[in-house]
Structure formats: structure tokens, C-alpha cells
Amino acid sequence: MNLPKISRREFLIAAGCAAGGGLLLLLDVKDMQGALKAFMGETIEEVELNSWVLVSEDNSITIRIAQMEMGQGTITSMAQIMAEELDAEWSTIKTEFISVKRHFLENKLYGRTETAASWGVSSSIKRLRYAGAQIKAMLLAAAAKRLDVDLTELSSKNSFVIHAATGRKLSYGDLATDAAKQPVPDPSGIMLKSSHEYQLIGKSIPRLELPSTTDGKAVYGTDFNIEGMKYAAVAIFAKTADAFRVKNIENIKSRPGVYKLIELPQAVVVVADSWWIADMALKALSPELPDVSGDFSSDNIKSRLLDSLDVAPQTILRQDGDWLIAERDAKNVVEAIYFTPHLEHAAMEPISCTALVNDGSFELWVGTQVPEKALEDVARILGLPPSSGEIHLLRMGGSFGRRLETDFIVQAVEIARQMPGIPVKLIWSRETTMRNGFYRPAHLARIRGSLDPLGQLQAMSMRLVATAEGQSQAILGAATFLYSIPKVLVDFVSIKTSLRDGSMRGVAYTANCFFIQSFMDECARASSKNSYLYLLQHLNPRATPLTLPESPDKNPYLEAVPPRERMSRLKRVLNEVAQRADWWAPLDAMRGRGIAIHEEANAYYAVVVEVTLDGRGWFSVDRVIIAADPGQLVNPNNAEAQLQGSVAFGLTSAMYGEITTKGGIVEQSNFHDYKLLRCNEMPTIDIHWVLSEQYGYGGVAEAMTAAIVPALTNALYDAGGPRIRSLPIKNHQILPRQRG
Amino acid sequence: MADKVFHLMVNGKSLVVSAPPEKPLLWALREDLGLTGTKYSCGEGYCGACTVHVDGKAMFSCLVQIEAVAGHEITTIEGLSTDKSHPLQKAWIDSQVSQCGYCQSGQIMWAAGLLAENKSPTRQEIVDWMNPILCRCGSYIRVVHAIVKAGNTSIKKQD
Numbered sequence: 001m002n003l004p005k006i007s008r009r010e011f012l013i014a015a016g017c018a019a020g021g022g023l024l025l026l027l028d029v030k031d032m033q034g035a036l037k038a039f040m041g042e043t044i045e046e047v048e049l050n051s052w053v054l055v056s057e058d059n060s061i062t063i064r065i066a067q068m069e070m071g072q073g074t075i076t077s078m079a080q081i082m083a084e085e086l087d088a089e090w091s092t093i094k095t096e097f098i099s100v101k102r103h104f105l106e107n108k109l110y111g112r113t114e115t116a117a118s119w120g121v122s123s124s125i126k127r128l129r130y131a132g133a134q135i136k137a138m139l140l141a142a143a144a145k146r147l148d149v150d151l152t153e154l155s156s157k158n159s160f161v162i163h164a165a166t167g168r169k170l171s172y173g174d175l176a177t178d179a180a181k182q183p184v185p186d187p188s189g190i191m192l193k194s195s196h197e198y199q200l201i202g203k204s205i206p207r208l209e210l211p212s213t214t215d216g217k218a219v220y221g222t223d224f225n226i227e228g229m230k231y232a233a234v235a236i237f238a239k240t241a242d243a244f245r246v247k248n249i250e251n252i253k254s255r256p257g258v259y260k261l262i263e264l265p266q267a268v269v270v271v272a273d274s275w276w277i278a279d280m281a282l283k284a285l286s287p288e289l290p291d292v293s294g295d296f297s298s299d300n301i302k303s304r305l306l307d308s309l310d311v312a313p314q315t316i317l318r319q320d321g322d323w324l325i326a327e328r329d330a331k332n333v334v335e336a337i338y339f340t341p342h343l344e345h346a347a348m349e350p351i352s353c354t355a356l357v358n359d360g361s362f363e364l365w366v367g368t369q370v371p372e373k374a375l376e377d378v379a380r381i382l383g384l385p386p387s388s389g390e391i392h393l394l395r396m397g398g399s400f401g402r403r404l405e406t407d408f409i410v411q412a413v414e415i416a417r418q419m420p421g422i423p424v425k426l427i428w429s430r431e432t433t434m435r436n437g438f439y440r441p442a443h444l445a446r447i448r449g450s451l452d453p454l455g456q457l458q459a460m461s462m463r464l465v466a467t468a469e470g471q472s473q474a475i476l477g478a479a480t481f482l483y484s485i486p487k488v489l490v491d492f493v494s495i496k497t498s499l500r501d502g503s504m505r506g507v508a509y510t511a512n513c514f515f516i517q518s519f520m521d522e523c524a525r526a527s528s529k530n531s532y533l534y535l536l537q538h539l540n541p542r543a544t545p546l547t548l549p550e551s552p553d554k555n556p557y558l559e560a561v562p563p564r565e566r567m568s569r570l571k572r573v574l575n576e577v578a579q580r581a582d583w584w585a586p587l588d589a590m591r592g593r594g595i596a597i598h599e600e601a602n603a604y605y606a607v608v609v610e611v612t613l614d615g616r617g618w619f620s621v622d623r624v625i626i627a628a629d630p631g632q633l634v635n636p637n638n639a640e641a642q643l644q645g646s647v648a649f650g651l652t653s654a655m656y657g658e659i660t661t662k663g664g665i666v667e668q669s670n671f672h673d674y675k676l677l678r679c680n681e682m683p684t685i686d687i688h689w690v691l692s693e694q695y696g697y698g699g700v701a702e703a704m705t706a707a708i709v710p711a712l713t714n715a716l717y718d719a720g721g722p723r724i725r726s727l728p729i730k731n732h733q734i735l736p737r738q739r740g
Numbered sequence: 741m742a743d744k745v746f747h748l749m750v751n752g753k754s755l756v757v758s759a760p761p762e763k764p765l766l767w768a769l770r771e772d773l774g775l776t777g778t779k780y781s782c783g784e785g786y787c788g789a790c791t792v793h794v795d796g797k798a799m800f801s802c803l804v805q806i807e808a809v810a811g812h813e814i815t816t817i818e819g820l821s822t823d824k825s826h827p828l829q830k831a832w833i834d835s836q837v838s839q840c841g842y843c844q845s846g847q848i849m850w851a852a853g854l855l856a857e858n859k860s861p862t863r864q865e866i867v868d869w870m871n872p873i874l875c876r877c878g879s880y881i882r883v884v885h886a887i888v889k890a891g892n893t894s895i896k897k898q899d
Contacts, residue, residue: 207836214829347840648877670786678871
């Protein structure tokens with residue numbers, strides 16, 4: 001049986017120890033050696049340095065992690081950065097998530113905790129490097145005092161301070177207590193390492209958090225257990241309903257194992273001694289769903305999107321030159337309408353949260369991408385200050401943006417507050433998770449291009465319509481393409497539907513990149529040009545007059561790169577991918593290749609996809625070749641895994657992803673009707689990094705989810721298949737086009 | 741739906757669970773026995789995250805009732821080895837397979853089912869075998885690579 005899980009923090013509080021700066025005597029009940037030492041009356045001393053790091057007397061180091069882990073390798077990347085400047089011995093590194101409570105109490109000292117937008121490394125690297133360097137400086141200062149030597153005579157390596165002249169070595173563990181008493185040095189006076197000194201940053205270090213996923217030891221939000229805990233299952237009803245009635249509700253209370261029945265606005269909750277019992281009890285309910293009009297059916301959403309193509313725009317996203325005149329005078333106009341549907345995040349771990357509410361305080365155990373927002377939202381509904389609660393952060397079994405929302409956390413607390421003093425673990429079934437999402441919105445775009453006699457685009461206009469209005473959810477990537485097109489208009493209309501909109505991995509780029517990269521391919525074909533050369537001829541930094549948009553990704557942690565330089569980086573990866581993909585080599589019949597380029601998160605991507613039509617309506621994705629320029633990388637092997645995973649994620653969206661509604665209810669409920677890519681559909685993936693030290697750490701975790709989609713649909717056309725303008729591909733028959 | 745007492749052999753230990761007979765093995769493992777390495781993801785046999793071995797055969801524990809497995813040998817991810825020494829676990833770490841890791845108990849247990857029957861499967865045999873197990877993070881390339889690696893090592897049948 002498992003020992004009851006007590007958090008380190010709880011133990012500290014129980015033992016009456018103060019937080020911050022001073023010596024902490026700590027007993028780790030999960031560690032057998034520690035338990036024995038405690039039994040013997042001995043203690044393991046750990047010293048906290050600069051709030052980021054605990055140094056143990058056995059010279060192991062615990063690094064606190066402020067960015068959340070959902071499979072992107074954040075824990076290891078953050079630890080690599082800190083350990084680098086700290087000159088820590090990597091084999092003794094442990095990690096723990098920060099205390100959110102402390103973060104609030106001490107003026108958000110851990111910096112950015114929200115984890116999204118592929119900004120993890122760029123938003124953290126400077127702070128972590130300086131923190132690590134500060135701590136090292138304190139250790140060196142302590143050593144200088146202890147050895148009575150000048151600082152210049154000391155060096156540091158592998159968690160030791162070394163005095164070369166005498167060969168004396170002092171471990172960080174030995175020095176920690178003294179180091180904690182040193183003044184924290186001013187960062188402006190600190191010299192960081194130069195990149196040629198790196199032992200860890202830029203290296204493919206095996207992930208610290210990976211081995212525990214091979215033996216069942218990793219604890220996700222859904223796995224958390226604490227003594228006395230109850231389980232909650234929930235049935236949530238249509239948001240569009242003003243009221244609903246549920247039959248058989250009285251029967252539920254008397255079922256064995258059912259502890260409590262709670263009715264929340266628009267939800268019924270069963271609390272039981274087992275989640276399975278709670279879930280079974282819910283299934284016995286017969287909800288009487290009110291008749292919701294057809295306004296919220298997918299067909300209706302589509303026709304409303306189409307109707308919005310010709311209304312007045314809500315926002316002009318980009319306007320360069322007299323596009324209207326250019327279009328009017330054009331001899332050759334290409335026009336196309338594209339559509340992308342709603343999508344659900346479909347992380348393998350369903351939605352869950354454990355909550356404990358007491359009088360005047362609360363505790364949560366949850367995987368979330370937004371620790372601060374979660375604490376604030378919960379505190380607000382309880383009418384308490386944020387400092388009265390703590391979130392014990394847990395890793396997530398995928399998230400992709402779904403756990404940026406706090407709806408389920410607030411719900412868990414609404415349940416827990418009705419059972420004060422009793423921890424309750426809320427788990428949403430797969431069906432509940434899928435039907436109560438914050439969906440990647442549906443988009444529609446009509447693009448018109450005016451081509452000159454050489455096929456060059458002289459004007460382009462795009463009307464974008466989306467079922468959301470947020471920058472991230474709807475707009476990113478629509479107006480910031482870097483092609484040398486003199487006259488451009490992009491305008492935008494949003495419509496409302498019954499589906500909540502949210503940010504899903506790749507966000508609005510996943511729609512807008514599909515639209516624009518498909519359109520470029522269609523224009524290439526219309527001009528009888530090769531797709532690769534067509535993109536190249538539109539990436540011309542010397543073309544004038546020319547207004548290029550700023551980067552769509554307003555990352556405050558990265559230096560802005562001038563537009564023409566961004567265009568050059570795009571050109572570079574485009575040429576690289578064409579070369580690596582052996583672009584000019586002929587392909588057999590029924591085979592094709594498609595190309596797409598993409599700028600996202602201050603990184604530049606070009607991708608070629610090779611497909612084979614099977615002649616019976618479907619196809620295989622054989623090979624994907626990527627040229628990627630994210631500037632620099634902290635962990636190349638992990639970044640490679642992120643690109644591989646993004647390809648799978650994007651292929652799923654392109655080929656299968658579709659959330660449809662009827663009568664206000666999402667029709668999909670599980671993986672039989674919301675299909676995900678499977679192992680035998682995975683192509684080979686060749687990744688070629690085009691790195692450069694002059695740029696910072698751009699994002700890698702999302703971009704390919706967007707770029708892979710048009711590369712695939714362009715490849716299908718190249719193979720002789722239809723032009724796909726409306727996703728998912730599964731709704732089409734992929735048969736060779738009629739010729740002649 | 742009344743509770744009955746069931747004797748289960750789990751990872752070599754004889755354990756007692758009191759539960760309704762139709763309770764899925766998945767939930768008996770996770771709730772009654774505290775073995776949370778076996779995961780709930782779809783609950784209906786579409787994804788394989790809940791894979792365990794019953795008498796050495798890989799199956800989805802969300803589809804198996806506790807009544808049906810009483811008295812049989814059950815192996816969960818926690819019992820594959822005591823120290824991550826199973827060739828698949830070693831290959832998983834070596835090839836850095838997992839991303840979020842949530843599906844990987846199922847991936848490994850299902851793969852172990854293949855290697856128990858076929859010590860050196862071809863790449864295509866691996867792909868075909870692994871198809872029932874979903875991964876949303878898209879770790880498939882490395883899953884297959886790791887099984888290819890592990891398949892070249894001799895397997896001692898683990899309890």
C-alpha cells in the first residue's frame with residue numbers, strides 16, 4: 001500500500017519551521033533513507049538558497065520549477081538552465097514545483113508561471129541563469145571566507161568549490177549554511193557563462209521526469225490520493241439551457257457507496273467512495289434536456305460563417321496599398337474559400353482536480369497551466385485572500401491549452417466547499433471532458449489574389465471569419481505573412497456560437513497557416529509555377545514598395561527581429577527543406593509532395609510532406625522533412641520530440657479532427673468518434689536544425705501543428721488528388737482528379 | 741451491486757479487494773489497491789492506457805471486471821520490474837520515448853505482450869501490434885524505435 005502522501009510544505013508547517021533564507025530541517029517521509037535517519041533521531045539538512053534551490057548536506061540539489069510540465073520537457077529544460085550557471089553536478093539534481101502560495105506572498109518572486117505560447121524557455125532563461133549565478137556567487141563567497149583566500153583563486157565545478165593552488169575542495173552541501181548568510185549579489189554585477197562554456201544548455205540531456213513514466217510512479221493530477229479523500233463525478237448539461245430537470249435523482253442518494261449528491265448550476269455531482277461508483281450513479285440519471293433550437297448545430301454555424309463573408313468587417317487586421325483598385329484591374333484573379341472546424345484538445349489525461357476547503361483556507365492538488373489564475377479564481381469564489389490557499393502543482397498528462405482554463409478547478413472547489421474538511425477528487429469522464437471543452441474555434445476564410453502576367457501576386461485580400469474574437473484564438477497568423485505582396489487587405493468578423501472557444505496548441509495559426517499556405521499553392525498552380533519556387537519568388541527582401549508586418553508573436557522576453565531579417569530566416573529554412581527533401585527528384589504516379597512555410601513563436605519552419613494515394617479514397621503520409629530555425633535550443637533531443645509530436649497532432653487535426661454539434665450538444669464523446677492518429681499512420685520525420693546564436697530561444701512546441709496541415713493538403717493535390725479547402729480530410733474522397 | 745470479497749494476485753502479491761463484482765479491474769487497481777500506474781483515459785477500450793497483463797496476456801483493464809480476474813495472475817506496470825530493469829523500460833529511457841508519459845504505462849505493457857510472444861519482431865510487426873494504443877503527444881516514432889531496441893535483447897519472463 002502507498003504511504004499517505006504528505007506534501008513537504010505541510011510537513012514544514014506541522015514542524016513549525018519558517019520559510020525563506022534560513023536553515024530548514026527537513027524530513028522527507030517518501031525517502032527510505034530519510035525515514036531511517038529520522039527514526040534514529042538524525043535529520044537531513046537542506047538549506048534554501050535564494051528561494052530557487054535547496055542544497056542538501058549530501059550535496060544533492062533540488063531546483064524549483066516555475067513553469068508547468070505537460071510533456072514538453074519543461075522540468076528538465078529549466079533545471080538545465082539553473083544547473084548550468086550554478087555549476088551543479090547534474091547526476092544529483094532533483095526538482096520540485098514552486099509553492100504557489102509563497103509566490104503570491106513574496107511578490108511573485110518566481111516570475112512567469114503561466115505556461116503557454118511556447119515561451120517557456122525564453123520567458124525563464126534570463127531569470128534562471130542569473131539566479132543560478134547569484135547562488136554560485138554566494139557559495140564562492142562562503143568558500144573564500146572559509147578558506148581565507150581571494151575569490152579569484154576559486155573555481156566551481158560539479159557542485160564543488162575548488163581552490164586550485166592547494167587542491168582543496170568544498171562541497172556545496174558543506175558550504176550551503178554559510179552561503180545562505182551571504183548577501184545576494186546584484187545581478188547587474190554578475191558575469192554569466194559564455195556559450196562555449198556550456199556543459200548542459202544546448203545538450204540533449206535525458207529528461208529527469210521521464211523514468212517515472214516507465215514504472216507507474218509518476219503522479220498526475222488524476223492519480224493524486226490523500227487519506228480521507230472522496231471522489232466526484234459530474235454530469236454537465238447544455239450551457240444554452242436556462243433550466244433542466246433530472247429524473248431519478250432521489251434514487252442516486254441511496255445507492256451503495258454514494259456519499260453525497262450536489263446540484264450546481266447546470267451540473268449534477270455525485271460524490272462517492274470510488275469514482276467508478278460516482279460515475280455509475282450518474283449514468284443512472286435520466287436528464288431531461290430542454291429542446292434547444294437548431295441555432296447551435298454545426299450546419300448552422302457553417303452557414304452563419306459563410307453569411308459573414310460579405311458583411312462589413314469588425315476589424316481591419318492589415319491594409320497595405322490600394323488593394324481594391326489592384327483587384328479591380330487584375331487580369332488573373334484566384335479566389336478560394338477555406339474552412340476549419342472546431343477541435344477539442346483530447347489530452348490523454350482527462351480533466352481532474354482535487355480540492356480541500358476549510359474554514360478560511362483551501363488546498364488544491366492539480367495539473368494546471370495557470371497556477372496564479374487558478375489560485376486567484378478559487379480565492380475569489382471563496383471570498384478569501386489568495387494567500388489563504390495553496391496549490392500543490394502536479395504534472396499533466398497532456399494539456400495542449402485545455403488546462404489554461406480554470407472552470408474545472410472552480411467546479412472542484414464548489415463541490416469541496418459543500419464538504420468542508422474532506423478532500424474531494426473531481427474527475428471528468430472522457431465524455432464529459434470532450435463535450436465541455438474550450439474548443440479551437442471554427443474559421444472560414446475567403447482569399448482573393450490578383451496575379452500579374454508572371455504569376456506574381458500583386459494584391460491579396462482575405463476576409464477571415466471565426467467563432468471567436470481573441471488574438472490567440474482567432475487572429476494570430478492571419479495578417480502577418482511575410483510575402484512580398486504590394487497590396488494586402490485582411491479583415492475580420494467574429495460570430496458567437498454555443499461552443500466556448502479556447503487556445504489549442506498552435507492556436508489561430510493552425511487555421512490561418514492552412515488558409516494562406518494553401519492559397520499560395522493554388523496561385524502557384526494557377527501560374528503553372530513550381531510551389532517551392534513560387535514561395536521563393538514571394539520572399540524578396542529587395543522588393544519595393546513594401547510594408548512588412550511585425551512579428552505576430554509579441555514575446556516581451558525576446559528581442560524583436562526586423563521584418564526583412566525574419567523574411568531571410570524564412571527563406572533560409574525554405575531552401576534548406578527543399579534541398580533536404582530532394583525536392584526535384586521525380587516521384588512515381590500516385591505520389592506527391594507539398595510544401596509550407598511558417599513563422600511562429602519567433603521561430604521559422606519549412607516542411608515538405610510526401611504522400612501516396614491508395615486509389616480507393618485514402619492515402620498514406622510517408623515522409624515529413626522539416627527545416628527548423630528556432631534560434632537556439634536548450635535541449636535538442638527534447639525539441640526534436642516536440643516537432644515529432646506536433647506533426648502527429650497536426651496530422652490528426654488535418655485528417656480527422658472535427659467537433660460537431662446538434663441541438664447545442666457536442667456530438668463526439670470518445671475516441672471512436674473523435675479519431676486520433678494511430679501508430680501505423682505516423683510518417684518518418686527528418687528534422688534539420690538551422691540554429692543561430694545571434695537569436696534567442698524561439699518556441700518549438702507548437703509551430704508544426706500549423707505548418708504540417710497545408711503541406712499535407714498541398715501534397716495530396718500534387719499526388720493528383722483533390723484540392724482540399726475544408727477540413728477534416730476524412731470528409732472527402734481522396735481520389736485522383738479526372739484528367740483531360 | 742453489493743460488495744463481494746475477491747482475492748487477487750497482483751504483481752506477485754496476494755491481495756484482497758471488497759468491491760461490486762462488475763467493478764472494472766482498472767478502478768479496483770487504482771482505488772482499492774492504490775496502484776495508479778494503470779491509467780484511466782477513455783474507459784471504453786479505445787486507447788489502451790489501462791493495459792495490464794492477466795496470466796501473461798495483455799488486456800485493457802477498463803473492459804475486464806474484477807470478478808473475472810479473481811484468482812488469476814495480474815501484472816501492472818508497477819510489477820513489470822522492481823527497478824526499471826525490464827528491457828522495455830531501459831529502452832524507453834534510452835530512446836527518451838515519453839513526452840507527457842500518461843499513455844506510456846499502456847504502451848509499455850502492450851509492447852511487453854508482443855515481446856513475450858515474439859522476441860524479435862520486425863518493425864512492421866511492432867507497428868501493427870502497437871496500433872491499439874493511443875498517444876496524443878505523438879511519441880509513436882520513439883515507441884517503435886524503443887521496442888525495436890528492446891527486441892534485440894533477450895527477454896527473461898518477468899513475474
